[in-house]
Amino acid sequence: MNFETSLAIQNIKGKRSRSIILILLTAFLALSVFGGSMVIMGLQNGLKSYEARLGADIVVVPNEARSKGTLDAILLQGIPGYFYMNTSVLEKIQGIEGVEIATPQFFLASSSAGCCSTSVQIIGFDPESDFVIRPWIQTAYGDSIGFGDLILGNHISMPADHTMTFYNRKLNVVAQLDETGTGLDNAVYASMDTIRQIMDDADALGFHYHAGVSTDEAISSVMIKVADGCDIQSVTNDINIHVRRVEATPAKSMVSSIAGGLTSVSHIVGALTAVIWVLAIAILVVAFILIANERKKEFAILRVMGASQKLLARLMLTESALVAAIGAVLGVALSCAVVFPFSNYIRTRLNLPYLLPGVSTVLLMMLGAFAITVLAGALSSAAAARKLSRSDAALVLREGA
DSSP states (O other): OOHHHHHHHHHHHHTHHHHHHHHHHHHHHHHHHHHHHHHHHHHHHHHHHHHHHHOOSEEEEEHHHHHTTHHHIIIIIOOOOOOOEETHHHHHHHTSTTEEEEEEEEEEEOOSSTTSSSOOEEEEEOTTTOSSSHHHHHTTOOSOOOTTEEEEOTTSOOOTTSEEEETTEEEEEEEEOOOOSSGGGGEEEEEHHHHHHHHHHHHHTTOOOSTTOOGGGEESEEEEEEOTTSOHHHHHHHHHHHSTTEEEEEHHHHHHHHHHHHHHHHHHHHHHHHHHHHHHHHHHHHHHHHHHHHTHHHHHHHHHTTOOHHHHHHHHHHHHHHHHHHHHHHHHHHHHHHHTTTHHHHHHHHTSOOOOOOHHHHHHHHHHHHHHHHHHHHHHHHHHHHHHHTSOHHHHHHHHO
């Protein structure tokens, strides 16, 4: 350890109150930089994940599902819900020009009563025609999905015995999916045959969800892949014109509406981070100038003892860098304590897709926030260090006499 570093550490220990204040200021700076960046990145990743998980060009649901916002609540917030239309809708859609693939999905909300393991959203899909959920499931489970098999979303705890019960029917849990940052993490997935059986079980227990549509003829939504060369909006318009009591929406427009909310939140978070950054830097500059004025006599004595101007400047910069480093570590640690454990709460409160980046990206962000904070702390003291090192030692000592 060199002379400047050793002396800087002694000065930091000797002036604990002053050092704690500076550490807290730099910690606040690091917290705002790292925390704000993580929230913005989480929103951006969430939007990409949401777009990938939709996996379709057009989404068709009953009119009441769109008007009441039920689909958005299921996809974004993970709120259990259900709505149904007749399978004849699927047949009509398949006959419209430009539709290459049309696959149904089935939504069912489990009960919080004793007949069910937990209250969750259950999503059924057709393994034969599905092109939306199946590719996602195959990353976690390579085998085919059979009758009675369940796939869990990432936020649902895996049962110890790998079984779950819905409406008194015990089913096998065969896999768990990766996190998406959307409400789909709180859902359970099953084949259409399985979910229709669960629906019959619910009906037998007095849970009448289907509102006049028989279980065998009910579906909740249709996901559509448009043939190459066909215009998505034109196909959407044809569906809305020729199929009654449904609403077809291009998936991109659903993503765009969410992207608008994401942009607004990102701008707010970015603006707050910038304001905090400017205020923290300004306070640090003022604090270091005041500290420099307090230490004029100390530095004058060091000059008389033979310390050079460059040595005094390096000493103050070293002190500020050490203080900033401690504050940076503290600020990043506090950010991690808030951002990671409460990520699901943040997503729910923002009502937007939210998916934190991987470990390697997080580590790079930590290093970046640390470097920025240390650099900001050192630069904040640079002017004061320059002024202090150039002061006349004899004059300062005479003033203090």
